[in-house]
Amino acid sequence: MKAGVPADTIAPTRRELLIFTIAGLLAGCGHVAVGAASPIPGAAALLQRARSGGALRVSVLGSTRNNFFTNGGVELFDCAAQGRIDAFFLGGGQIDGEGNVNLVGTGSYPSTEVRWPGSFGSAYLYFLVPRVILFREEHTRRVLVEKVDFISAPGTSEKGIYRPGGPHALLTNLALFDYDRIRHRFRLRSVHPGHGVEEVLDNTGFAFDRPDDVPQTPLPDLEMLALIRGRIRDEIGEVYPNFVETAFHRGLDR
Amino acid sequence: MSEDHIRGLDDLAAAIADGAKLAVPADYSGPAMAATRALIRRGAKHLHLVCVPVSGLQAELLIGAGAVDVIETSAVTLGEYGAAPRFVDAVRRGKITLKDATCPAIHAALEAAAKGLPFMPLRGIIGSDLLTHRGDWKVIENPFTAGDPIVALPAIRPDVALFHAPLADREGNVFIGRHRELMTMAHAARQSFVTVEEISKTSLFEDERLAAGVIPALYISAVVEAKSGAWPLGLWNAYGEDKAFLRRYVALAKTDEGFAEVLTRWPDEPAMAAE
Numbered sequence: 001m002k003a004g005v006p007a008d009t010i011a012p013t014r015r016e017l018l019i020f021t022i023a024g025l026l027a028g029c030g031h032v033a034v035g036a037a038s039p040i041p042g043a044a045a046l047l048q049r050a051r052s053g054g055a056l057r058v059s060v061l062g063s064t065r066n067n068f069f070t071n072g073g074v075e076l077f078d079c080a081a082q083g084r085i086d087a088f089f090l091g092g093g094q095i096d097g098e099g100n101v102n103l104v105g106t107g108s109y110p111s112t113e114v115r116w117p118g119s120f121g122s123a124y125l126y127f128l129v130p131r132v133i134l135f136r137e138e139h140t141r142r143v144l145v146e147k148v149d150f151i152s153a154p155g156t157s158e159k160g161i162y163r164p165g166g167p168h169a170l171l172t173n174l175a176l177f178d179y180d181r182i183r184h185r186f187r188l189r190s191v192h193p194g195h196g197v198e199e200v201l202d203n204t205g206f207a208f209d210r211p212d213d214v215p216q217t218p219l220p221d222l223e224m225l226a227l228i229r230g231r232i233r234d235e236i237g238e239v240y241p242n243f244v245e246t247a248f249h250r251g252l253d254r
Numbered sequence: 255m256s257e258d259h260i261r262g263l264d265d266l267a268a269a270i271a272d273g274a275k276l277a278v279p280a281d282y283s284g285p286a287m288a289a290t291r292a293l294i295r296r297g298a299k300h301l302h303l304v305c306v307p308v309s310g311l312q313a314e315l316l317i318g319a320g321a322v323d324v325i326e327t328s329a330v331t332l333g334e335y336g337a338a339p340r341f342v343d344a345v346r347r348g349k350i351t352l353k354d355a356t357c358p359a360i361h362a363a364l365e366a367a368a369k370g371l372p373f374m375p376l377r378g379i380i381g382s383d384l385l386t387h388r389g390d391w392k393v394i395e396n397p398f399t400a401g402d403p404i405v406a407l408p409a410i411r412p413d414v415a416l417f418h419a420p421l422a423d424r425e426g427n428v429f430i431g432r433h434r435e436l437m438t439m440a441h442a443a444r445q446s447f448v449t450v451e452e453i454s455k456t457s458l459f460e461d462e463r464l465a466a467g468v469i470p471a472l473y474i475s476a477v478v479e480a481k482s483g484a485w486p487l488g489l490w491n492a493y494g495e496d497k498a499f500l501r502r503y504v505a506l507a508k509t510d511e512g513f514a515e516v517l518t519r520w521p522d523e524p525a526m527a528a529e
Contacts, residue, residue, distance in 0.1 A: 037334075070434075073357070075434075118328050153382055162402060241334075243334065
């Protein structure tokens with residue numbers, strides 16, 4: 001991966017950049033859990049584990065090799081309630097400007113026009129895991145809405161509700177936002193290469209804060225790309241065989 | 255085992271009454287799919303399906319076959335293969351009653367039943383629309399600390415827990431390894447019906463290393479041997495899911511006609527994927 005490699009193979013794919021960016025959000029964590037339907041967060045957690053020299057514990061739902069739980073499906077949730085999980089990931093059919101997440105559907109519940117799988121563990125883990133990273137590849141006004149149609153898990157809670165956890169960041173195909181827990185708003189941290197602030201504004205349905213100069217999301221270096229395309233690809237392929245066929249550099253997914 | 259007359263999959267399906275509250279594990283945790291086919295074959299109706307804590311193809315097929323009235327689940331999805339088309343269609347048409355939940359709530363409610371308790375408190379949930387729509391979930395005050403509201407979930411006591419496991423013995427002890435949610439399901443349910451890959455001639459309690467992962471026959475009503483009993487889904491550490499089948503299923507089940515084709519060919523013909 002050094003001299004003589006064509007530039008085409010050096011540039012990260014969109015998904016490789018997302019994996020690298022999420023890994024950066026996990027710095028300093030001791031235990032990261034990865035839930036259902038989360039190949040990119042899973043790859044990111046495994047990347048951060050590799051970068052930490054194995055110090056980070058990672059449990060991937062559905063994995064045999066990367067799942068050390070022995071007390072069944074409940075152990076992840078018990079662990080979270082004890083404060084033993086530092087970071088977790090949530091997606092969302094809709095995510096709104098206050099960090100509310102909708103995993104159920106659009107329109108009027110229960111006969112929703114569009115029905116998504118359901119809330120999974122969100123209504124619990126969002127309250128208990130300190131660093132919940134919201135992740136959704138699609139960055140459009142139909143996903144990033146002013147107000148969700150159904151609150152699977154609320155971004156904030158009233159005073160008096162037990163809530164050590166909550167939203168930490170939001171990552172999409174276009175940009176990375178931080179979540180401000182005092183103002184209950186997102187703040188744009190960086191925009192991915194090839195995209196601009198105007199594009200982010202045009203495609204976001206909620207208002208957000210931003211600095212005067214918005215930096216570009218940092219890219220992985222060659223060593224990191226080699227790690228992602230080698231060991232991490234193999235490790236996440238155990239759980240997501242279809243995903244690894246397309247997400248990594250093969251000229252298929254640009 | 256209390257139900258000695260159950261010798262095959264059709265006996266087992268007949269013993270699960272119409273209207274039963276039926277608990278099943280997630281697709282990745284030992285789904286009894288051969289038994290599910292038998293349930294569809296016998297035309298089971300009005301089931302109250304409790305997914306522990308989510309389901310996929312198993313709930314999807316039962317819903318598509320018209321066997322389900324009520325579904326209590328934290329999600330239904332075919333994972334990497336996409337949305338569950340018959341589930342989505344049934345929701346849109348209002349054909350099933352939804353009891354949307356969150357994963358730890360289903361685990362906790364089963365644990366309550368396993369302990370013989372009326373309810374279990376659980377953190378989180380307050381402020382979620384799940385709570386708005388679940389009239390059976392209540393917010394109570396922590397009796398020990400003022401000003402600490404917490405959700406109380408009524409116990410879930412299934413009539414039947416149904417799952418597939420690699421191994422049982424002739425007394426009806428069932429090996430589930432570290433898949434402890436199957437243990438909780440069996441503790442919580444009135445009856446547990448289990449299909450297994452293999453029945454051991456020696457007692458599973460003879461090996462202390464196995465014993466900790468064994469559900470005692472006390473909780474098990476019937477065990478039926480079913481080779482590849484989780485097919486077309488996988489069984490942990492034994493075999494993977496049948497990708498070709500699942501891809502084809504998702505394509506077919508998008509329409510009523512396509513799903514009807516699956517139902518007519520598949521319940522009696524486990525070799526459909528071999529084509």
